[in-house]
Amino acid sequence: MLKIGHYEFSSRLLLGTGKYPNFDIQKEAVAVSEAEILTFAVRRMNIFEESQPNFLEKLDLEKYTLLPNTAGAKTASEAVRIAKLAKASGLCDMIKVEVIGCQKTLLPDPVETLKASEELLKEGFIVLPYTSDDVLLAKRLEELGCHAIMPGASPIGSGRGIVNPLNLSFIIEQSNVPVIVDAGIGTPSDAAIAMEMGADGVLLNTAVSGANDPVKMAKAMKLSIEAGRLGFEAGRIPKKRYATASSPMEGMSIS
Numbered sequence: 597m598l599k600i601g602h603y604e605f606s607s608r609l610l611l612g613t614g615k616y617p618n619f620d621i622q623k624e625a626v627a628v629s630e631a632e633i634l635t636f637a638v639r640r641m642n643i644f645e646e647s648q649p650n651f652l653e654k655l656d657l658e659k660y661t662l663l664p665n666t667a668g669a670k671t672a673s674e675a676v677r678i679a680k681l682a683k684a685s686g687l688c689d690m691i692k693v694e695v696i697g698c699q700k701t702l703l704p705d706p707v708e709t710l711k712a713s714e715e716l717l718k719e720g721f722i723v724l725p726y727t728s729d730d731v732l733l734a735k736r737l738e739e740l741g742c743h744a745i746m747p748g749a750s751p752i753g754s755g756r757g758i759v760n761p762l763n764l765s766f767i768i769e770q771s772n773v774p775v776i777v778d779a780g781i782g783t784p785s786d787a788a789i790a791m792e793m794g795a796d797g798v799l800l801n802t803a804v805s806g807a808n809d810p811v812k813m814a815k816a817m818k819l820s821i822e823a824g825r826l827g828f829e830a831g832r833i834p835k836k837r838y839a840t841a842s843s844p845m846e847g848m849s850i851s
């Protein structure tokens with residue numbers, strides 16, 4: 597089980613809801629993924645204007661735990677305001693803190709992310725900060741009381757996979773709260789590698805919504821995350837420099 601704050605989930609795939617070719621494909625991909633947590637940008641929701649289009653309209657939201665995110669925030673105070681808006685509209689008490697510091701790379705601003713997380717924890721939110729793969733920052737966020745840490749594999753939407761596996765492994769090793777690899781996953785094997793490394797979950801969006809067949813890719817991601825987790829739990833063999841025969845011949849007499 598994946599435990600975040602007082603929530604428990606069987607699925608370790610967290611799925612983004614943006615950029616699908618249409619709402620029917622979005623719905624089918626979400627269903628096939630068996631994700632239980634869906635994330636969305638609060639700023640894209642017409643929370644208080646029911647007459648306006650709602651990009652989650654095809655989804656049966658009762659089936660999912662919603663993870664609103666503060667995408668669009670450039671400062672801690674903007675992120676806190678967006679989070680409070682989400683909570684006030686009854687969406688969820690969890691928030692993915694996303695404070696972007698650079699519009700070209702969409703990398704998170706570490707200082708503002710830390711500030712926003714601190715403030716939102718004081719306000720009683722379950723806080724999941726999207727952070728870079730900085731090992732010390734991940735530790736500071738955990739020490740603040742964040743309920744999960746979400747280091748990026750690579751820039752959002754880049755599909756480059758895990759660009760700094762060493763840092764990611766340090767973050768996973770040191771963490772006492774769930775580590776959810778967020779952003780930059782391009783292929784099912786990227787997701788499997790994150791899980792084999794010991795990540796507790798993977799959050800992805802573009803790899804599914806931008807695939808030629810998003811529904812098929814959603815299924816592939818589900819399976820790869822399950823396979824990666826099983827592989828991690830099973831424990832991999834050590835890497836060796838030279839060969840070891842798979843069928844040892846010692847003690848066998850061959851006539």
Ligand SMILES: CC(=O)[C@@H](O)[C@H](O)COP(=O)(O)O
Nearest residue numbers: 612752753779780800801802
């Ligand atoms: C949906 C969401 O929150 C994204 O901002 C997230 O970071 C996913 O990134 P990818 O689109 O690279 O998977």
